[in-house]
């Protein structure tokens with residue numbers, strides 16, 4: 376605690392430190408303020424602890440909101456851009472694979488037009504929820520790119536593992552589509568998959584570009600498809 380030493384040595388007039396002090400039942404933060412006080416030629420220190428929990432919680436909420444898509448609760452584009460670059464760097468350093476999936480809901484304009492915007496929103500929310508179920512690890516993140524387009528990055532994940540995750544995602548979508556109580560109409564998605572390790576890419580931008588090209592292939596191939604290197608072209612998604 377250099378700052379505290381400096382106050383004791385009279386090199387500075389005040390020292391502040393914020394610190395967590397959680398109890399069994401609640402999160403709490405405090406700020407400690409230390410300043411010198413001279414009395415009858417002796418040096419004393421005045422130490423004040425103030426509870427700043429409300430301010431801290433408000434700061435965390437603002438931070439969360441700035442990184443989250445308001446409608447679906449998944450990460451937003453800004454958060455994703457930061458995360459994927461860090462994960463790319465980490466996987467490159469440790470020679471680990473990394474996969475990215477760009478996913479677009481098929482004919483979403485028709486869903487909106489036929490059922491109304493609220494139901495369209497419900498599809499986006501439901502799909503965001505499904506995506507979270509296949510992006511659980513600290514090295515994974517799903518995000519909304521905008522409109523009806525989503526993206527997932529899977530760190531330390533091979534093409535084979537990504538294929539299994541896509542299968543799980545499709546099983547989840549099939550369950551939603553098959554649920555008579557679901558407020559959402561049946562919908563399908565198209566997916567473009569790209570691999571940091573197995574595809575000829577040298578940057579995050581190139582990886583996302585390739586995933587986007589493959590997403591386009593999947594759309595052109597008839598939608599409800601996944602396109603990836605290991606598939607040669609694209610394959611119909613089984614739901």
Ligand SMILES: Nc1nc2c(ncn2[C@@H]2O[C@H](COP(=O)(O)OP(=O)(O)OP(=O)(O)O)[C@@H](O)[C@H]2O)c(=O)[nH]1
Pocket residue numbers: 446479480481482483484485487491492493494495496499521522523594598
């Ligand atoms: N309900 C709702 N609709 C949105 C939102 N953001 C974008 N959209 C709509 O999403 C639709 C996307 O349509 P397109 O980009 O034409 O794509 P598409 O109809 O899915 O067609 P394909 O991608 O080719 O299968 C547009 O009609 C947008 O207005 C949103 O937050 N909520």
